[in-house]
Amino acid sequence: MIGRALKGAWAGMRMALAEGQSGFENVDLDALRAGGGFKSHAGQPVTATTAMSISAAWSCVKSNSQLVGSLPLALYEKDRNGKRVKIEDPLAEILTVSPNSDQTAFEFWESQEAQKLLHGNSYAEKLFIGDRLVGLRPLLDTTPVRNADGRFVYRFRDRGKMYTLPASKVFHMRGFGGGDGLGLSAIKHGVQSFGSALAADQTAGTMFKNGMVASGVLKSGQVLDEKQRGQLEKLLDRYTSSAKAGKIMTLEAGLEYQPLQINPEDAQLLETRRFQVEDVCRWFGTPPVVIGHAGQGQTMWGSGVEAIMLAWLTLGINPQLRRNEARIAKDLIPPGKRGRWYVEWNREAMLQMDSKSKGEFLSKMISNGIISRDEGRDKLNMARRGGAADELMAQTAHAPIDDLGGI
Structure with missing residues (x-):
């Protein structure tokens, strides 16, 4: 029944949406620029897509968002004695079972948390039948804009068309943020860290592609003319790249192969890539051990790691849950029920012994x-x-x- 209601509400909403509304003089240029990427000093454009190609960023976002999505969520009511009672209500079904006709509650909260981690904000359209909330539909490619009256309106693109929704019809969750009512984007503020990591990955890939460069040099006791150099370059092309590793080269005319130890620049690249794993983790507030990276001299087991995990749950995940709970209470709990109804994620499910x-x-x-x-x-x-x-x-x-x- 809820599935049919969601489809009907969405069809009606589409008819009510208006394009090209005025009042967008104060457009958030940073949010618009994020669509094309931020340019890093390393020369790499940084977007959510390119940042997620970094394994550390992917693992951080996945670990945080999956944990939040997997925790049990319930809707409660405080009785006159201060005791809480778990209540069954259509709102509880939306929040804990089926937010929309496509997603489960796990998938919805997981995707919202991922957007919040990357962009600092996540958006979902409130679907109504009359005055009754019947669903939440994720919104991507969304730009919040303040009107002259100080209220947000939200512009988003759907199937090639631009639409506008008022704040009353958008569930907007903010991450760690500034004083302008918006969360801060890790992609925007971490552009140099992500750009350096992308450049290091590209450099490392080029090194592997041209494996002969880092492995050694060919020495000759005579000066080669231009034709001989061209012939030698063609010969070397047969043996460079990791796909041709292990092939045996025949040397003649006084050529001698001399292997090289890894040079300081290459050694520094390896150390840089190791550091960048930890640097990316800082932007997402995720301990490296959570994504399978142990620091120098650190093991992946023992009481020390257990203490790190507890710190992550306390200082990293719990603030995200509190932020989400407060936003649900403010924007989704019916006005007449506020102060008595509240939602809570079960933190105890994070603690496994x-x-x-x-x-x-x-x-x-x-x-x-x-x-x-x-x-x-x-x-x-x-x-x-x-x-x-x-x-x-x-x-x-x-x-x-x-x-x-x-x-």
């Missing part, structure tokens, strides 16, 4: 009466037993003598 630690943790929680045995079984994805297993219990190590008969 080994079997020994998890067993000790659950044992202490159950023994101290903090959770029931059935709630502990829930955390192990086991079926509930019901009855006394759903009661809070506690072990008693010390008790008054007069109470022993009742225990």
Whole structure:
């Protein structure tokens, strides 16, 4: 039913959209320029597409956005006693099951987070039937513009045409940002880092293509004329590039091959590429170990890595979740429900322990009466037993003598 409603709402929305509205005198030129790319000092144009061709950038964006998309999300209501109650409502279905006719909730939040990480902002069109919100449709190629009254309007391109939507019909999530109501783009502000990484990748690729250059030189005891040099260049072409590695070259006329150790410039290139992995990680707030890169002298295992992962979840992922929750409360919760309804991502799902630690943790929680045995079984994805297993219990190590008969 929601699928049909979304299609009907989208068809009606298309008829209501108007092209060429005025009030775009203060166009965000940086946002428009991002479509064609920012020029780096290294000579490489940097766009979201070119930046994602860097393996470190791809892994950072993927790791962050997949984690946010995979966390359980629920809609709650506070009762008069301050307790929270999970509620079932069409809004909850939009946020947690099916935001639109094409995407699951995982795919929607994953894609929104990826856009926010790269561009600093992500956009989705609010689909309505009357005054009722029935879906969220991602918007790409979108430019926010402030009108003369200070409010945002959003211009976006869809199937070759430009459309305009008011702020009331756009769910706009901001990343880390400035004071102008927009998140800051990692692509724009990190253009030099990404451009250098792209240039280093290109240089490394050229080195591998022309493998003969870095491997050694040919020496001759005589001076070669122009014709002989041309013949030698054609000969060398048969053996250069990584695809021809391992072929045996026959040398004559006094030619001698002398292998070379890697020169300082090439050694510096390798060190530069290693540094750029860590540099790209800084822009996305992702520890290198998360994307499979260990620093000098660092292992990929142990308590140190566990502490790094906890720091990432606390300082990196949790602020993103809080930002998203606040934006949902401001823009998607019905006005009459604000202050009582709220959404929350389950942070506990980020914390995974080994079997020994998890067993000790659950044992202490159950023994101290903090959770029931059935709630502990829930955390192990086991079926509930019901009855006394759903009661809070506690072990008693010390008790008054007069109470022993009742225990």
